[in-house]
Amino acid sequence: MSRALQDGELVLLTDRKGRRYLVTLAEGQQFHTHAGSVSHDALIGGTEGMQVRTSRNAELTIWRPTLRDYVLKMPRGAQVVYPKDSAAILMLADVFPGARVLESGVGSGALSISLLRAGATVLGYEIREDFAQQAMENVTGFLGSEVAERYHTEIRDCYQGIDATGLDRVVLDLPEPWQVVPHAAASLHPGGILAAYTPSIVQAAQLREACEAGPWAGASTVEILHRGWHIKGDAVRPEHRMVGHTGFVTAVRRLAD
Ligand code: SAH
Numbered sequence: 234m235s236r237a238l239q240d241g242e243l244v245l246l247t248d249r250k251g252r253r254y255l256v257t258l259a260e261g262q263q264f265h266t267h268a269g270s271v272s273h274d275a276l277i278g279g280t281e282g283m284q285v286r287t288s289r290n291a292e293l294t295i296w297r298p299t300l301r302d303y304v305l306k307m308p309r310g311a312q313v314v315y316p317k318d319s320a321a322i323l324m325l326a327d328v329f330p331g332a333r334v335l336e337s338g339v340g341s342g343a344l345s346i347s348l349l350r351a352g353a354t355v356l357g358y359e360i361r362e363d364f365a366q367q368a369m370e371n372v373t374g375f376l377g378s379e380v381a382e383r384y385h386t387e388i389r390d391c392y393q394g395i396d397a398t399g400l401d402r403v404v405l406d407l408p409e410p411w412q413v414v415p416h417a418a419a420s421l422h423p424g425g426i427l428a429a430y431t432p433s434i435v436q437a438a439q440l441r442e443a444c445e446a447g448p449w450a451g452a453s454t455v456e457i458l459h460r461g462w463h464i465k466g467d468a469v470r471p472e473h474r475m476v477g478h479t480g481f482v483t484a485v486r487r488l489a490d
Pocket of ligand 1: 311312313314337338339340341342343344345358359360361364389390391392406407408
């Protein structure tokens, strides 16, 4: 069902060249680009997918942003997990509605948004207060303030331990995930999953080695290669540019004692 766009709503404007702008609609305001301006009042009350013309006759299309649009544009302190990797983490960690997930560090909250949107309840450990605050703002900015019922962050060093038991999943994006392996073993129930994102394969190998000593099985490490294709008439070929590297995702399951 299509709902009218409202004052205060976050929207995405795209132009014909593929440029994208995240804007919060506010009555009486103007949105400016080098391709001219458009008044927010011309957008409020309209519908997604609507096209408008700027003062300089450029065409803009208005959308509610997808999670991917939002994550790539939102303010960040820490480097975010990219959407292609968040998607893999959701599947490898098998995140489900109602899952109890410990996430550390939360950084800018990009991965938190995906975990929460998949229906998990997330306890986040982060050592930097400013990042934890930024994460909360980013999370509620996309999912709304009600999501705070399922999202709790604590200023804590995850290497020192996890103060929770009976967890379904532990999801890590921090420099030394192997330091968390014994804590994850103590906090996850049998069958629970530990997943970690690491930019370097050396980190992934060290994590895998740490898991060999404990109650873990079924380890896998993957890298997601995402190559876009240019498709226009007879010109059908890979895009010239791609993101060459982001990181590796390792997942492992906790055995019973
Ligand atoms: N996954 C996040 C980005 C995390 S960046 C996102 O998608 O937005 C890594 C974060 O781990 C940083 O914010 C850093 O402050 C935090 N961190 C590093 N060591 C930590 C530790 N020992 N305990 C908790 N957080 C830690």
